[in-house]
Amino acid sequence: MPSGTQNNPWLISGFLLTVFVLGWHFFTMRPTFDARGMSEEQLQLMEFNGDIVRTSDGGYTWNPEKEKVKGVPGPLAVLEKARTELAEAFEKKGTNDHGIAYLVGYTVSRFAAGFLAASIVAIMLGILLGLNKVLFRAVNPYIQILKPISPLAWMPLLLYTVKDPKWTAVLVVFMAALWPTLATTAFGVNSLRKDYLHVAAILQLSWIKRLFKVILPGAAPTIVNGLRISFGSALVAVVPAEMLLGELGVGYLSWIEWNNLDIAGVIFAILVVGFVGVILDSGFNKLAGLVTYQE
Amino acid sequence: MAFLQVDHATKYFPNPSGEGEVCIFRDVTIKIEKGEFVTTIGHSGCGKSTLLNIIAGLETMSEGGVILNGREASGPGLDRMVVFQNFALMPWMTVFENIALAVRSAYPDWNREQVTAHVHKYIALVGLTGAENKRPGGMKQRVGLARAFSIEPKVLLLDEPFAQIDALTRGVIQEELIQMWNTSRNTVFMVTHDVDEAILLSDRIMLMTNGPEARIAEIVDVTVPRPRSRATIIEHPHYYRIRNHIIHFLVRHAKHEPSDEATPAEASVSVAPVEVNFEKESPRAQLTVL
Numbered sequence A: 001m002p003s004g005t006q007n008n009p010w011l012i013s014g015f016l017l018t019v020f021v022l023g024w025h026f027f028t029m030r031p032t033f034d035a036r037g038m039s040e041e042q043l044q045l046m047e048f049n050g051d052i053v054r055t056s057d058g059g060y061t062w063n064p065e066k067e068k069v070k071g072v073p074g075p076l077a078v079l080e081k082a083r084t085e086l087a088e089a090f091e092k093k094g095t096n097d098h099g100i101a102y103l104v105g106y107t108v109s110r111f112a113a114g115f116l117a118a119s120i121v122a123i124m125l126g127i128l129l130g131l132n133k134v135l136f137r138a139v140n141p142y143i144q145i146l147k148p149i150s151p152l153a154w155m156p157l158l159l160y161t162v163k164d165p166k167w168t169a170v171l172v173v174f175m176a177a178l179w180p181t182l183a184t185t186a187f188g189v190n191s192l193r194k195d196y197l198h199v200a201a202i203l204q205l206s207w208i209k210r211l212f213k214v215i216l217p218g219a220a221p222t223i224v225n226g227l228r229i230s231f232g233s234a235l236v237a238v239v240p241a242e243m244l245l246g247e248l249g250v251g252y253l254s255w256i257e258w259n260n261l262d263i264a265g266v267i268f269a270i271l272v273v274g275f276v277g278v279i280l281d282s283g284f285n286k287l288a289g290l291v292t293y294q295e
Numbered sequence B: 001m002a003f004l005q006v007d008h009a010t011k012y013f014p015n016p017s018g019e020g021e022v023c024i025f026r027d028v029t030i031k032i033e034k035g036e037f038v039t040t041i042g043h044s045g046c047g048k049s050t051l052l053n054i055i056a057g058l059e060t061m062s063e064g065g066v067i068l069n070g071r072e073a074s075g076p077g078l079d080r081m082v083v084f085q086n087f088a089l090m091p092w093m094t095v096f097e098n099i100a101l102a103v104r105s106a107y108p109d110w111n112r113e114q115v116t117a118h119v120h121k122y123i124a125l126v127g128l129t130g131a132e133n134k135r136p137g138g139m140k141q142r143v144g145l146a147r148a149f150s151i152e153p154k155v156l157l158l159d160e161p162f163a164q165i166d167a168l169t170r171g172v173i174q175e176e177l178i179q180m181w182n183t184s185r186n187t188v189f190m191v192t193h194d195v196d197e198a199i200l201l202s203d204r205i206m207l208m209t210n211g212p213e214a215r216i217a218e219i220v221d222v223t224v225p226r227p228r229s230r231a232t233i234i235e236h237p238h239y240y241r242i243r244n245h246i247i248h249f250l251v252r253h254a255k256h257e258p259s260d261e262a263t264p265a266e267a268s269v270s271v272a273p274v275e276v277n278f279e280k281e282s283p284r285a286q287l288t289v290l
Helices: A003-007 A009-028 A040-049 A075-087 A100-131 A133-146 A151-162 A165-190 A194-202 A207-245 A250-259 A263-291 B048-056 B095-106 B112-125 B137-150 B167-184 B195-201 B237-254 B264-268 B283-289
Strands: A052-054 A060-062 A092-094 B004-014 B021-032 B037-041 B063-068 B080-083 B155-159 B187-192 B204-208 B216-221 B274-276
Touching: A009 A075, A040 A052, A040 A060, A075 A263, A100 A133, A100 A165, A100 A207, A100 A250, A100 A263, A133 A165, A151 A165, A151 A207, A165 A207, A194 A207, A194 B080, A207 A250, A207 A263, A250 A263, B004 B048, B021 B048, B021 B187, B021 B216, B037 B048, B037 B195, B048 B080, B048 B155, B048 B187, B080 B137, B095 B112, B095 B137, B112 B137, B137 B167, B167 B195, B187 B195, B195 B237, B204 B237, B216 B237
Parallel strands: B037 B187, B037 B204, B080 B155, B155 B187, B216 B274
Antiparallel strands: A052 A060, B004 B021, B004 B063, B204 B216
C-alpha cells in the first residue's frame, strides 16, 4: 500500500462511505414489476389493492406510494427526500409544517437555553459544594439519587407543573445537563491546588476576585470536562423530548415522518440530528480551547 | 521585643494511625530582628514548613502566638508574603498578570500606570523583561520571587524555594535573591534542606531536632561578612567550620535514637537553644566541630 493512502484518512473515509452506500443500495433494491405469467384477473386484483399502477405506455409498475413502506428505502430515495426538504428549508407551509432550517433552529435554541441555564446553575452550586466539604457531604446523597434518573422520567411531572410543552422540553434538557457539570465542578474546585487559595488568602483578595481570578480559571479545565459530558447527555435528551411533547424540531421531524410512514424521511431526520450534533459539538470545542491551561 | 517573634509555639496533629494527637514541635520560640535573614534547617517531618505556614497565618498553632512589629499576627495577610515550594503561580495568567494581581492587592489606591510601572520594575529586577506576556511555565522561580518582593512585605517567608530547581540554575537564582534582598532588606524567614544555601543567604541558622516533639536545638551565627557570593564564600575560614558543624548536627539527628540533647524528658522542659558563634569561639562549638 502506498504511503499516501496510509497518511490520508479522507481516502479511507471516502472508501468506507462508498462501500456502505453501495451495499445499502443493493440490499434495498427491488426487482422491477414483471407482469409475465400473470393473468389479467390477477393484475386487476393487484391494481385494485393498490400494489401496482398502470403506466402511460400500458404496462404495469409497482405503486410508488406503497413502495415507500415496503422494506427500507435505498440511498436514492433518501437523497430525493433530502433534496425536496432542503429546497423548501426556509418555507413555512403550515402551523406544524416548517422547513428544515426552522426545525434545526428550534432544536438548537431549545438545547442552548436548557444547556446554558443548567451550566450556570450547576457551576454555581458546584463551586459552593467544592469549597465547603461539610456541605458537599451533606448534599452528596441527594445528588447520587437524582443523578441516575433519566431526564425523560421527569417529563410528566414537569409537564404537569409548568403546563407548557415548550418549557417542559427546555427543562428536560436542563435536567439532563445539570448533574455531570455539578459533580465535576464540585470535584474540580475541591481538588484545586491549595497553594492557589493560599496565595489568594495572603493577597487578601475579595471573594469576587477570588472566584473569578483564582477558583474559576483554576477549575476551568475540569469544569469543561463536566460540561462536555452534560453536553452529550443533553443532546441525547432533546430528541426524545421533542418526539414525546410534539414540539417542532429535528426530533419531532423524525417522529412525524414515522407517522407519515415516510421511512426515507425518518432516515433523513436521523442524519439531520447527527449533523446538528456536529455543529453544536464543534462550537463547544472552540469554547473549551479558550479556558484550558498548561501547568 | 524582636520585630518578628514566634512565642512558645506548639503544634499537635491528629495521629495518622488512629486516635490521639502527635506533637510536631513543642515550645518553639523564634526571635528575628528587622532586616535579618534567618533560616531553619531540619530533617523532613520536623515541622519546619508547618512553622513557616503558621507564621504566614495559613495554619493555626495549638499553643503560642506570632507577634509582628508589636502586634499579634493571626490569619494570612499582605505583610507576610510566602514564596511557596512550587511557587504557586497561576498558570492561566501571564507573568505580568501574576505580579499585577499581587501589586493591585497590596496597593489598592494606585492607578493603572503606577501598577504597570511597579510590575515592570520587579520584572526587570529578575531579568525577565520581554517575557511579560508569556505564561510563567519555565521561569516560575523568578516570577515567584518578583511577585513576593513586589508587594514589599514586612516579612518574606521562603519555603524551600530552590528545592525543585537543578543545581546550576539554583546558584544563579540564589545570587539574584541576594541582590534583591540587598536592595530591599526585607526580614526573611527561610526553610530549607540545603546547608550551602543556608550559609550563603542567612545571618543566623536555626537547627531543628527531629519530630515528633521537635524543637530548635541550636542557633548558628553565620560569621561570614556580606556581601557574599558563591565563588568567594567558600574561601572564608569559617565557611567549612559552620558547614561541618551543621552537617554533624543533621547526621547526629538523622538516627532515630535519643541523642544527648534531645531526650524526651529534656525536650518536655523548655530548653533555650545553644548559640554557636565561631568568632566568639565558644568551647561547646569547638567540641562539636571536632
